[in-house]
Amino acid sequence: xxxxxxxxxxxxxxxxxxxxxxxxxxxxxxxxxxxxxxxxxxxxxxxxxxxxxxxxxxxxxxxxxxxxxxxxxxxxxxxxxxxxxxxxxxxxxxxxxxxxxxxxxxxxxxxxxxxxxxxxxxxxxxxxxxxxxxxxxxxxxxxxxxxxxxxxxxxxxxxxxxxxxxxxxxxxxxxxxxxxxxxxxxxxxxxxxxxxxxxxxxxxxxxxxxxxxxxxxxxxxxxxxxxxxxxxxxxxxxxxxxxxxxxxxxxxxxxxx
Numbered sequence: 001x002x003x004x005x006x007x008x009x010x011x012x013x014x015x016x017x018x019x020x021x022x023x024x025x026x027x028x029x030x031x032x033x034x035x036x037x038x039x040x041x042x043x044x045x046x047x048x049x050x051x052x053x054x055x056x057x058x059x060x061x062x063x064x065x066x067x068x069x070x071x072x073x074x075x076x077x078x079x080x081x082x083x084x085x086x087x088x089x090x091x092x093x094x095x096x097x098x099x100x101x102x103x104x105x106x107x108x109x110x111x112x113x114x115x116x117x118x119x120x121x122x123x124x125x126x127x128x129x130x131x132x133x134x135x136x137x138x139x140x141x142x143x144x145x146x147x148x149x150x151x152x153x154x155x156x157x158x159x160x161x162x163x164x165x166x167x168x169x170x171x172x173x174x175x176x177x178x179x180x181x182x183x184x185x186x187x188x189x190x191x192x193x194x195x196x197x198x199x200x201x202x203x204x205x206x207x208x209x210x211x212x213x214x215x216x217x218x219x220x221x222x223x224x225x226x227x228x229x230x231x232x233x234x235x236x237x238x239x240x241x242x243x244x245x246x247x248x249x250x251x252x253x254x255x256x257x
Contacts, residue, residue, distance in 0.1 A: 022137060023047040023066055027057040027084070028073040028099070037071070040126055046133075053077060054084025061092050069136060074100040074111065082114045089115035095136045095174045099124070105210065112214040117175040118201065135202060139178045149184050151245045153225050154232060156184065165223055175200065176219045179212075183233060183243035192240040216241060 024046050028034050031052075038048045049064070051057040055078050061067060070088070074081030085096055098111045098119045108119050117139075118132055146158035155164045158181055163170045172180065178200055183191060194206045205211065220233055231246040 022068045022133075023049065024133070025049050025051060025057060025060055025067050025070045025094075027051045027054070027070060027076070027081070029053060029076045030073070033073075037129075040129075044130060054079040054081060054087075057084050058087050058091075061088055061094065065092075067092075067094050069133065070094055070096045072096055072098050072116070074098060074102050074107065082110050085111065085114035085116055089171075089173065093171050093173055093177075095139070097132055097136060099129075109210055109214055112211055113218065115173050115218070117173055136174065139174050139200065146181055146185060151232075154223055154245070156180065163223065165225065170222045172219070172222060175215055176222070179215050180219060180223070180243075183241060186243065188242065188244050190236040190240055190242045194240075196240065212241075 022045075024041060026034055026037055026041070026048050027050075028037070029052050034050050034052075038050065041048050049060060049067070051060050053076055057070065057072065061070075072081050072085060076084075079087070081098065081100065085098075088094070088096065096116045096118075098116045099122060100107070100111075100119070101122045102108075103121045111119055117136060120129060120132055148158060149156040153166050155167075156162075161177060163172055163177070163180075179196065182196065182199055193209045193212050196212050197206045197208060201208070201211070216233060220227065220230065223232060224230060232243060234242045234244060236242055
């Protein structure tokens with residue numbers, strides 16, 4: 001992979017100004033990969049902290065609350081990347097970009113199901129890596145101000161990135177949060193799988209319908225009061241999804257009054 005990580009000086013300088021405040025936790029048991037990625041990312045203006053195992057990554061996240069992003073390999077000794085992702089999600093909603101040689105669809109689904117926000121297969125070009133990092137950073141920072149949403153059981157403060165269900169705080173991953181934002185902004189309108197994929201992950205991902213399905217399932221587990229009865233995110237069969245809070249109909253007794 002070393003030759004795929006080469007970065008021209010002009011490209012490095014162009015990225016540096018926009019990236020200086022971003023701290024990235026790089027988790028990989030391969031020292032050579034860490035050296036190559038550290039050199040590339042620091043040249044691009046990022047601050048890099050290294051971890052060799054999933055256990056070290058979890059410890060870093062617990063100790064240092066200023067991490068802005070995690071680059072996480074899956075094949076590591078100890079608990080492994082998927083389990084590390086699961087455990088990190090219990091304490092943090094920091095964006096997680098998986099970088100792995102594993103390219104099987106099931107392995108990707110496992111990573112997304114564990115809370116990963118994006119997945120990049122090794123070997124990869126450095127421009128693609130920087131593009132993914134930039135997209136994740138943009139996704140977290142948000143763009144247009146979005147008015148808060150409130151219903152009987154669900155409250156969303158988009159500016160503060162806070163979600164509560166029955167007045168209990170719910171932690172969403174950046175991808176889950178931005179997916180929810182997009183659906184709420186299009187409340188009542190069916191949104192296609194391809195539209196969601198392009199808007200959140202980019203045009204090169206419009207065929208990865210399983211990614212949307214996994215993220216939707218994770219989101220539903222967190223915000224739906226009764227998994228057996230969907231109240232917010234409805235499925236449009238073979239098309240996409242629609243956010244439309246179910247309005248409780250008055251009982252016959254109340255309707256007569």
